[in-house]
Amino acid sequence: MKEIVTANYAIAEAVKQAVPGVIAAYPITPQTEIVERIAQYVARGELACDYIPVESEHSAMAACIGASAAGVRTFTATSSQGLLYMHEMLHWAAGARLPVVMANVNRAVGPPWNVWADHTDALSQRDTGWLQVYVATAQEAYDTTLMAFRIAEDKEVLLPVMVNLDGFLLSHTMQDLETVEPGSFIPPLHLPHAIDPAHPAAYAPLTGPKDYYRFRWEMEKSMRAARRVITRVEKDFAGRFGRRYGVTEEYRCEDADILVVAMGTLAREAEVAVDRLRAEGTRAGVMRLRWFRPFPTLDLTGREVVVIDRDYSFGFGGVLARSLCSAARIEPFSVIAGLGGQEVTYEDIASFVRERRPGEEYWFGVKGDV
Amino acid sequence: MTPPAHGEPSLPPVFKRRAGETMAQIPKEEYILETTSACPGCSSSLSLRYILKAAGPDTVLVIPASCSSVIQGMYPNTAVNVPVYNIAFAAAASCASGMVAGLRRAGRETKVIVYAGDGGTVDIGLQALSGALERETDFLYICFDNEAYGNTGMQRSGSTPLGALTTTTPLGKIHPKKEIDRIVEAHHPPYQATAISAFPLDLFQKVEKALTFRGPSFIHLLAPCPTGWRFPHGKTIEVGRMAVKTAAWVLWERGQGRLSVSAPSKGPLKRPVPLQDYLGMQGRFKGLDPALLSRLQQGIGTNREAILAEAERP
Amino acid sequence: MYEVRIHSRGGQGGVTAARLIALAAFRDGKHATATPFYGAERRGAPIVAFARIDENPIRIYSQVRSPDLVVVLDRTLVPIVDVLKGLKPRGAVLVNSGHAVSLDHMKVHRVDLTGIALDENLVIAGEPVLDTPVLGAIARLGVVSLESATKAIAELFQDPRNVSAAERAYREVVL
Numbered sequence A: 001m002k003e004i005v006t007a008n009y010a011i012a013e014a015v016k017q018a019v020p021g022v023i024a025a026y027p028i029t030p031q032t033e034i035v036e037r038i039a040q041y042v043a044r045g046e047l048a049c050d051y052i053p054v055e056s057e058h059s060a061m062a063a064c065i066g067a068s069a070a071g072v073r074t075f076t077a078t079s080s081q082g083l084l085y086m087h088e089m090l091h092w093a094a095g096a097r098l099p100v101v102m103a104n105v106n107r108a109v110g111p112p113w114n115v116w117a118d119h120t121d122a123l124s125q126r127d128t129g130w131l132q133v134y135v136a137t138a139q140e141a142y143d144t145t146l147m148a149f150r151i152a153e154d155k156e157v158l159l160p161v162m163v164n165l166d167g168f169l170l171s172h173t174m175q176d177l178e179t180v181e182p183g184s185f186i187p188p189l190h191l192p193h194a195i196d197p198a199h200p201a202a203y204a205p206l207t208g209p210k211d212y213y214r215f216r217w218e219m220e221k222s223m224r225a226a227r228r229v230i231t232r233v234e235k236d237f238a239g240r241f242g243r244r245y246g247v248t249e250e251y252r253c254e255d256a257d258i259l260v261v262a263m264g265t266l267a268r269e270a271e272v273a274v275d276r277l278r279a280e281g282t283r284a285g286v287m288r289l290r291w292f293r294p295f296p297t298l299d300l301t302g303r304e305v306v307v308i309d310r311d312y313s314f315g316f317g318g319v320l321a322r323s324l325c326s327a328a329r330i331e332p333f334s335v336i337a338g339l340g341g342q343e344v345t346y347e348d349i350a351s352f353v354r355e356r357r358p359g360e361e362y363w364f365g366v367k368g369d370v
Numbered sequence B: 001m002t003p004p005a006h007g008e009p010s011l012p013p014v015f016k017r018r019a020g021e022t023m024a025q026i027p028k029e030e031y032i033l034e035t036t037s038a039c040p041g042c043s044s045s046l047s048l049r050y051i052l053k054a055a056g057p058d059t060v061l062v063i064p065a066s067c068s069s070v071i072q073g074m075y076p077n078t079a080v081n082v083p084v085y086n087i088a089f090a091a092a093a094s095c096a097s098g099m100v101a102g103l104r105r106a107g108r109e110t111k112v113i114v115y116a117g118d119g120g121t122v123d124i125g126l127q128a129l130s131g132a133l134e135r136e137t138d139f140l141y142i143c144f145d146n147e148a149y150g151n152t153g154m155q156r157s158g159s160t161p162l163g164a165l166t167t168t169t170p171l172g173k174i175h176p177k178k179e180i181d182r183i184v185e186a187h188h189p190p191y192q193a194t195a196i197s198a199f200p201l202d203l204f205q206k207v208e209k210a211l212t213f214r215g216p217s218f219i220h221l222l223a224p225c226p227t228g229w230r231f232p233h234g235k236t237i238e239v240g241r242m243a244v245k246t247a248a249w250v251l252w253e254r255g256q257g258r259l260s261v262s263a264p265s266k267g268p269l270k271r272p273v274p275l276q277d278y279l280g281m282q283g284r285f286k287g288l289d290p291a292l293l294s295r296l297q298q299g300i301g302t303n304r305e306a307i308l309a310e311a312e313r314p
Numbered sequence C: 001m002y003e004v005r006i007h008s009r010g011g012q013g014g015v016t017a018a019r020l021i022a023l024a025a026f027r028d029g030k031h032a033t034a035t036p037f038y039g040a041e042r043r044g045a046p047i048v049a050f051a052r053i054d055e056n057p058i059r060i061y062s063q064v065r066s067p068d069l070v071v072v073l074d075r076t077l078v079p080i081v082d083v084l085k086g087l088k089p090r091g092a093v094l095v096n097s098g099h100a101v102s103l104d105h106m107k108v109h110r111v112d113l114t115g116i117a118l119d120e121n122l123v124i125a126g127e128p129v130l131d132t133p134v135l136g137a138i139a140r141l142g143v144v145s146l147e148s149a150t151k152a153i154a155e156l157f158q159d160p161r162n163v164s165a166a167e168r169a170y171r172e173v174v175l
């Protein structure tokens, strides 16, 4: 059945179909709709799940950790300050190898207060051991959330997954959605290390310098394995439901001399910019990065690259641009645009490409030299 | 002048009302401009108005994420004429602790008032509040209790009453309201009170009084919220008065270990009008499950009796 | 692409109206999106919402800059918000009003949504419901079909008065 819904709703719908046993969540704009919807599903008996109305995000993630350790599928959703308040528990969920799935509605972090789209919240959590994926439509939000459970719970991965979507621009935009019956696509969770009094064990005990790094290395091995698992799951999804996703989504890239690389809605709007540029005779394409962790291997050689970051790492640069510098060995034109919901149109994106200065950084809207 | 020791009032004795007190004693100075971004009929702007009149210009407001973060207006505008220090949701009381220490170290007697929502007080901010109370931070903490997370569109909080509809309790809340006053009381602050904007003189006097103490004081302000409680925005004062008349909300103050019932609550505490008169004004109690209603009634009754008993203790 | 901008005050249903337009267009077999632009204000503050309709999937997320149709749910916004900003040269304006409105000598369509809502007793928490009736008026302007408009309303709202108010608005628009 096709409907027209917001991406927040699409995610709540996917969660309902994945049937977590425990959901613990806390409201925060612009994510609250997800929490509210889920609370309603549970109240109406449409989702047989324990919904824990916790008193903070730290507790939300801690409750998910407890439930997940008991071997139960778990989900939460947050944004911005809430994600930051979870920070300690994010490391914990990943280090404890728990397949928690979380939707994070990307929003700027304070101060000053700002509730609009910005990727700094999630990107500042990039070293916690969570897989991170960024979506750009309600349909993709839905599909990716379903896949996230499957990927997180894969025994080769057993790491938490964060599904990111742009605040308001996507979370509150209504688009069409076609739901599916996931059925056997998401098999029951079998957590090998679920707590079990029949097999008493100490979980996350004090671990000395001789052993600690081994646990970290195991995490990294799983992160690397996740690349394969993601591709496998995306393929399976396409086979069953007909919608195909990749680590990146490419638009008119085959013969492009110039690539615009970005994440989330900006990258989709960039497709319109690319159409304009092509009409002017500029062979441009868009590479929308979906998976940020694990970071993909990309071959961008021989092309000019314009990277748009809706985020910033102070004293360093745009997180995506800098990541591409080291991972793909390129010197892109780095544009910092859309922070805190700053309005960026396809016209603006086209002008970034027209006025590109390879190797330089440009803050959209800031007058004078940067 | 040497500052008074912790817990001692530096102004007139606490529980004697000055004769002939009327609204006329309230200063004319305004510290809240008329153009806040609050919903029409919001009791917050009204309360803040009297709070700041009582506190005067040498005051800092510390505001965690809440409706008040929005009400003050959007950059580059502000509707508040004292410094407002906005801070993360969980952090108001601890930020205030540091601010008081910093101000005092700099030789300033500036009053620090935390103005936090119920979520920022009884839920995410409880740890910070408890810490600041225990450390005897010299501040006034006001919990602006609209009984839900207003800023994010009315989800349940620990302070939402039993049975109330919120967006996360679509069938009515099944857990009773957290008794923050008892939690605070267990920290033995020098001054503690309840208030409501429907009785502005009472609110004004309590803030004035609270600020005479060295050490922490706590005012729990019930904040009728037309948007969240679902009543017409012209009825904020009526709803507030009815909360007091039904003794669903009791006005009292406690200082130096003694509780006294405030004038507006004296009659209702002994002879409350039926609770339904208050609940019926609000959409959030519509279709309230009878079992929840009787638990709610019971809880309110118990609270009323406890206050009476404490007030009458010799 | 057909683009709509709706001006209203928080709580008046401008966002829901945009959603209804998108849903109705979708039921007409088109692609559509609806986006609110929330300021951080509470109830009563001026807000805008957008709807886009196209034959192809819509890839634009930024705000509508040059609308084909501007809808004003609250006349009191006219003096404080530039409601005509960016309006396409042949664009249309629809205002909720019981009597003629003149806007920069533009031709303005009007419909008394408030009157209709009060008449139909379509009132929630003391406020007349505007978001469902306005869809009827928008259908009359040919943006969506009346059939899809009523279908969309019925999908989101159970109370049949929403549909009848929309049908009245359809008939009563002054073009």
Ligand SMILES: Cc1ncc(C[n+]2csc(CCOP(=O)(O)OP(=O)(O)O)c2C)c(N)n1
Pocket (backbone or CB within 6 Å): A026, A027, A028, A029, A057, A081, A082, A085, B065, B066, B067, B068, B088, B089, B090, B116, B117, B118, B119, B120, B121, B144, B146, B147, B148, B149, B150, B151, B152, B157
């Ligand atoms: C860590 C964190 N979590 C969540 C939020 C989102 N948030 C902002 S205000 C608020 C609710 C505030 O409720 P309350 O304290 O009762 O104040 P009110 O808005 O009702 O005045 C929430 C959940 C946030 N800003 N920071």
Ligand code: SF4
Pocket (backbone or CB within 6 Å): B038, B039, B040, B041, B042, B043, B044, B067, B071, B146, B150, B151, B223, B224, B225, B226, B227, B228, C042, C043
């Ligand atoms: S939601 Fe309630 S408390 Fe918040 S501004 Fe509106 S009326 Fe005031």
Ligand SMILES: [Mg+2]
Pocket (backbone or CB within 6 Å): B117, B118, B119, B144, B145, B146, B147, B148, B149, B150, B157
């Ligand atoms: Mg509150």
